[in-house]
Amino acid sequence: MFQVLVADSMSHEGLQPLLDAKNVNIVQKKVEEVEDDLHLFDALLVRSATKVTESLLTRMTSLKIVGRAGVGVDNIDVDAATKKGVVVINAPDGNTISTAEHTFAMMASLVRHIPQAYVSVKSKEWNRNAFVGAELYGKSLGIIGFGRIGSELAKRARAFGMTVLVFDPFLTRDRAEKIGVKGCSIEDILANSDIITVHTPLTKETKGLLGKVNIGKTKKGVYLINCARGGIIDEEALIQYLENGHVRGVALDVFEVEPPVNSKLLEFDNVITTPHLGASTKEAQLNVATQVSKEVLHFLEGKPVTSSINLPTLTKELFEKIQPFYQLGKKMGNIVSQCMREPVQEIAIQYEGSVAELETSFITKSLLAGFLSARVDSTVNEVNAGMVAKERGISFSEKISSNQSGYENCISVHVQGDHKSFEIKGTHVPNYGERIVGINDFNIDFIPTGYLLYIQHQDKPGVIGRVGKVLGDHKINIATTQVGRKEKGGEAIMMLSFDRSLDEELIDCLKSFEDILSIRTIDL
Ligand SMILES: NC(=O)C1=CN([C@@H]2O[C@H](COP(=O)(O)OP(=O)(O)OC[C@H]3O[C@@H](n4cnc5c(N)ncnc54)[C@H](O)[C@@H]3O)[C@@H](O)[C@H]2O)C=CC1
Numbered sequence: 001m002f003q004v005l006v007a008d009s010m011s012h013e014g015l016q017p018l019l020d021a022k023n024v025n026i027v028q029k030k031v032e033e034v035e036d037d038l039h040l041f042d043a044l045l046v047r048s049a050t051k052v053t054e055s056l057l058t059r060m061t062s063l064k065i066v067g068r069a070g071v072g073v074d075n076i077d078v079d080a081a082t083k084k085g086v087v088v089i090n091a092p093d094g095n096t097i098s099t100a101e102h103t104f105a106m107m108a109s110l111v112r113h114i115p116q117a118y119v120s121v122k123s124k125e126w127n128r129n130a131f132v133g134a135e136l137y138g139k140s141l142g143i144i145g146f147g148r149i150g151s152e153l154a155k156r157a158r159a160f161g162m163t164v165l166v167f168d169p170f171l172t173r174d175r176a177e178k179i180g181v182k183g184c185s186i187e188d189i190l191a192n193s194d195i196i197t198v199h200t201p202l203t204k205e206t207k208g209l210l211g212k213v214n215i216g217k218t219k220k221g222v223y224l225i226n227c228a229r230g231g232i233i234d235e236e237a238l239i240q241y242l243e244n245g246h247v248r249g250v251a252l253d254v255f256e257v258e259p260p261v262n263s264k265l266l267e268f269d270n271v272i273t274t275p276h277l278g279a280s281t282k283e284a285q286l287n288v289a290t291q292v293s294k295e296v297l298h299f300l301e302g303k304p305v306t307s308s309i310n311l312p313t314l315t316k317e318l319f320e321k322i323q324p325f326y327q328l329g330k331k332m333g334n335i336v337s338q339c340m341r342e343p344v345q346e347i348a349i350q351y352e353g354s355v356a357e358l359e360t361s362f363i364t365k366s367l368l369a370g371f372l373s374a375r376v377d378s379t380v381n382e383v384n385a386g387m388v389a390k391e392r393g394i395s396f397s398e399k400i401s402s403n404q405s406g407y408e409n410c411i412s413v414h415v416q417g418d419h420k421s422f423e424i425k426g427t428h429v430p431n432y433g434e435r436i437v438g439i440n441d442f443n444i445d446f447i448p449t450g451y452l453l454y455i456q457h458q459d460k461p462g463v464i465g466r467v468g469k470v471l472g473d474h475k476i477n478i479a480t481t482q483v484g485r486k487e488k489g490g491e492a493i494m495m496l497s498f499d500r501s502l503d504e505e506l507i508d509c510l511k512s513f514e515d516i517l518s519i520r521t522i523d524l
Pocket residue numbers: 070071072092095096099144145146147148149150167168169170171199200201202205206227228229253254276277278279280
């Protein structure tokens with residue numbers, strides 16, 4: 001039974017996929033209320049209120065996935081999650097329309113003084129001269145950050161007859177033209193916009209993007225809007241430009257500290273605010289909760305997720321194609337690790353044939369995870385495998401080559417250690433399964449599963465028989481046997497499989513045989 005903690009308030013209807021699942025138990029409580037049981041949860045669902053810190057992640061020792069019912073993941077320590085092998089997913093587009101509409105509503109309210117006029121009428125005043133506003137029609141709207149929300153806002157602004165200027169470092173001319181906006185530099189936006197709105201994530205680059213210098217470059221009388229994240233507009237600088245009258249009005253849905261109880265910004269009549277309501281519609285909340293519930297359920301059931309922040313994402317179709325190689329890769333990594341019991345500096349992976357046409361980085365990560373999981377105590381999976389490998393000084397590379405393997409598809413791995421190297425080749429045959437077809441230049445053919453014994457020996461009469469006899473004497477049933485050699489009388493290998501693991505004592509006995517060069521047990 002999977003334990004899921006829903007730590008922030010979420011649409012009940014949106015949680016239905018998880019509530020309906022027979023293998024899931026949902027607990028809807030704040031983190032503080034379940035402090036003693038944190039180690040039990042497999043999944044954590046949050047909005048923006050719960051801060052998913054490294055310390056929380058450390059206390060949640062069974063955690064496998066964090067689902068953010070929304071877009072921004074700045075309340076989640078994604079690096080710490082990645083290090084711990086915890087997948088982070090979000091609901092990237094469920095609240096786009098709501099947030100774009102909210103921004104538009106804020107813009108209209110700002111230029112027509114609707115909140116101030118509302119308060120005035122409620123206080124029994126009728127002061128029409130105090131609230132003369134401006135039309136949106138014909139004004140220039142500068143949008144910084146032209147992703148999902150920025151582009152939906154642009155469509156609405158164009159419908160109102162506004163000129164839309166856009167700055168986004170990842171904006172292509174094609175996309176700008178399709179939506180009918182003008183891509184320009186941030187300098188152009190600052191100099192030419194009547195209203196500027198930000199729609200970027202909060203990152204190192206965007207923190208304070210509209211600060212002392214950049215606000216100083218805007219037109220006198222500019223309106224500023226932030227319905228993205230507190231801190232993208234530097235609040236201290238903003239206060240200075242409100243005080244000196246350079247900025248005519250501001251609309252804020254978000255703040256550097258929420259709630260902004262001690263903020264001086266609340267004292268200005270020309271600053272209108274909402275309490276982080278961009279995504280607060282029934283529709284958006286249903287969308288985002290449904291999206292993360294489905295994704296978390298898929299993940300817990302071992303199916304692919306499509307909106308991961310720290311995992312390579314694949315469509316269901318692609319995942320189905322890659323799945324057999326993904327499993328083969330994990331086993332090959334594991335076999336290599338168990339055969340090469342010494343420090344490794346380099347893992348080189350080569351893909352040939354049909355596998356080379358797939359998203360091989362996903363298979364590489366799975367292979368690394370298989371390799372590392374046999375060596376490290378902490379959780380290693382495809383989320384953090386690359387990072388853990390680098391931390392341990394293991395470099396890895398992948399190469400796509402023309403198919404010379406003789407198989408329809410082939411994955412080859414070359415591992416370089418301090419004193420030795422090791423090579424393994426694997427293939428997946430549709431309707432037949434995964435096979436290991438080469439070890440250190442020996443052709444071989446075995447199914448990588450169960451308990452295996454890899455023996456390097458001299459190709460001499462009686463060696464195989466003696467091994468079989470000792471195993472038989474110990475009542476060990478050999479399930480399958482594979483042998484390989486390069487030349488008569490030279491070095492040879494045996495790969496035996498069993499239904500149970502073998503005792504150390506028995507292995508030591510086999511090792512003592514003349515003509516046996518080395519023995520490795522492999523548990524898969
Ligand atoms: N107020 C609210 O309730 C909500 C706020 N948000 C916030 O809005 C932000 C944007 O959401 P979406 O449009 O869905 O995200 P998105 O990822 O679709 O778009 C963000 C855009 O910002 C651009 N960008 C990144 N760095 C930039 C920089 N330095 N300068 C200019 N552009 C930059 C990216 O290229 C991207 O196109 C989210 O990160 C979130 O913080 C989102 C939903 C609700």
